[in-house]
Amino acid sequence: MEDNFSQVALLYELSLTNVKHRNPEDIAGNFIRKILSRKALNYGAVWLKDVEKEGVVHFSSLYAMPVTWEAVDTTQQRIDQLFKEGNLALTTESFFFGKELTGHFAYFRLLDIGILELYSSNDAEKLCEDSVYPLLDVVQQLAATIESGFAFKKLKDEIGHRKRAEKYQKNSEEKYRKIIDNIHLGLMEVDNDEKVLFANESFLRLTGYKLDDIISKRASDIFLQPDATQAREQLKEEHKKRLNGVSSFYELPIIDKEGNEKWAMVSGAPIKDGTDQVVGSIGIHLDITEKKERELSERKLLAKLAEQNQKLNEHQSYLNAINDFATRLIKAQGIESIAKEITENVVKQFRFTDCMVYLVDDDKKSLTQVSSYGVDNKKGILKKPVSIPIGKGIPGQVAKTGIPEIVNDTSNEPRYLHDGGGLSELAVPIITDGEIVGVIDTEHSDKGYYTDKHQETLTTIANLTATKIKNALIRKRSKRAEKALLESESKFRSIIDSALDAVVTINMAGDVTEWNPHAEVLFGYSKEEALGRPLYSLIIPHHYRKAHTEGITRFKKTGETRVSNKRIEITALHKDGNEFPIELSIKPVTIGGRTFFSAFARDITQRKQAEEDMKMALEQQRELNKMKSQFVAMTSHEFRTPLTTIQTNIELLAFRLEKEELAAKEKIEKSLDRINSEATRLTVLMNEILLMGKIESGNIPFHPVPTNIHELVKEVIDQSFSNQRDGREVAIKMVGKERDIRIDPNIYTHVITNLVSNAFKYSPEAGNPELHLIFHREHLEMRIKDCGMGIPKADIPKLFNSFFRAMNVGNIQGSGLGLAIVKEFIDLHKGTIDITSEMDVGTTFIIDQPYSGASAN
Structure with a gap:
């Protein structure tokens, strides 16, 4: 109880x-x-x-x-x-x-x-x-x-x-509560789900929160950065220890209410109930932010000091290597020895995989490899020098821009010229006096190996060697030039001696210094007779000697001459006193500060005679053409007048036949039709003959303008070919984007009319003729196609000749001038016309006409 x-x-x-x-x-x-x-x-x-x-x-x-x-x-x-x-x-x-x-x-x-x-x-x-x-x-x-x-x-x-x-107990709790709230250590109690149950004032001051802001919320969600993976894993492990009843001591980065990072030293312990079960944990937090910041600052300072010390060591190492290289470079003289010093020392001193030196060729268009050294070529043997166009590959690009370049991975570099890849590459230009004379190109087997320090060092080496390389190049080029000069003089002498022209050279005093063998033949004086004598006393006629002397005097004063660098025709004197025509060209030449005049002369006696003969022949031809034109004009006029009279009378007779009743009226009408047809044919023939005469004399008016060719074709077809007796019509087809073409519409109307008329005339009882307009990018292609008798293959090349007709035309009327006129008109427009034909199948005329056409006459 x-x-x-x-x-x-x-x-x-x-x-x-x-x-x-x-x-x-x-x-x-x-x-x-x-x-x-x-x-x-x-x-x-x-x-x-x-x-x-x-x-x-x-x-x-x-x-x-x-x-x-x-x-x-x-x-x-x-x-x-x-x-x-x-x-x-x-x-x-x-x-x-x-x-x-x-x-x-x-x-x-x-x-x-x-x-x-x-x-x-x-x-x-x-x-x-x-x-x-x-x-x-x-x-x-x-x-x-x-x-x-x-x-x-x-x-x-x-x-x-x-x-x-x-x-x-209450008094005790109040006393301990005051102690907890006023202690400088932050206290926080959480349950087994990490939800906050209690936090003292010190912890709230540390984090900037109020108690109501954090009660019942997960501590890790409030006080850890969202991306703080390491801190979350650390807190997770510590929480496992609490659940197992184990206390621990650790450091943890947290964030306050404003998002600022702080560091806390945490002493964590489990909280148990009366049955010895863990119901939560309590953490004592000491703010160590300043301590951690000092530690971080010290670590950064130590790291910076270590980095600077490493850089100093590397710099000293590079300086020693460059000093050693400069000492070796003093002894090197030729291009090959200088380049070898560069490649060998760069690989050995800086442990690169290989090194190559390229020099710019004289034509400034390519690089030529002059030295190569590497781990796979320790003897530096250059079996087959590589040539790289300027601007191609990494060395070529550096030679073009003059800017050093680092490539971290050649397998991803499309400009890499060699097979394979997976290397890193460094190339620097060799520049002296603003001129790029070569490139130092290095490679390393490790990707991303090269640094700015490597680039700086290799640039220093390039600068050290630039002047020495340029001087060596100058010496090499000088020797090569001297050799070339000797060879050139020898060749020049051979050329002068074997020249078909007379070559005569005089100095500023007018005395002869050069007299080649052909001059001996042309002027009659031997070399020994001519050398040292005034030129005017040898070959210049009396009426030209004053001009010759004044020309030399003018050149001495002004440096100008009226006859230099020109071909002139003049007369010269032979030793026997005979004056003959020559073609002369004079060229001033300065050698070693002294000026000479070289003259090249050739006898043009025969050419002048031929020119006179040709001139007379041309004059005769002009007279003949003039007479022909006059004849054509006269003939056309004389034919046209009676033809016009005949046609007029035919029309009058036809009119009277309609008014009068004659027994033989039908026969008379047929005779009149025949007379009218022949008169019309003669009229067309006379018109074509007259037109051909105008073409040959260049009197055809030509006024090209931008023209809609499609509309022009339709207009010609509608006016001239829309009512054919056999019911046929022209099928017009167009391909491509339509555009204007620069032509003379009147002349092209004649071209279209002639070709379409032939298509009907030479394909009786056949299918409809076709006219295709094909608009290409640069030109118009016009095709006129019939399904007629075709043209014999042997006749096609002669079809555009005046008065020529194919052998198979039979009784079909024609003058043989139509296609000749068409060809002249197409040529006038800078176009072309071709023919494809197959017997009993048909013929196609193909015109290719540029859109720009030709300029007006």
């Missing part, structure tokens, strides 16, 4: 303390924790439903059970068996409020925090009667129920004792 007092006292105590608790949700938690902390209360207590504000607790039922059940395992026995064994129980009549269950024994046991199960002794089924009771009322009723059997004074004493203990 003593223990029953303890149960009631406990319940009463809880009712008094928890009603005033600042967070009503803690009532249930504190209630259950205190129950669990009592070893004597394994069975009995409350089925907790809910907690409201002001301390109101919802229960299904409330019971106090005897402590003698502490060791009973109800999962193994039926409930009614427990009572038969003499265990003390209380009836529901005594302790259940709100509804009586007379004759039933009931008990309950704790399943989990806040969860209890109520059982009936009869059938062991759960009773879940819902009721709502303020906790204080329940406890008071419990106390009143058992007051008759026990001394309630003891209950009051128990309560008084507990209230004094509670007051002492």
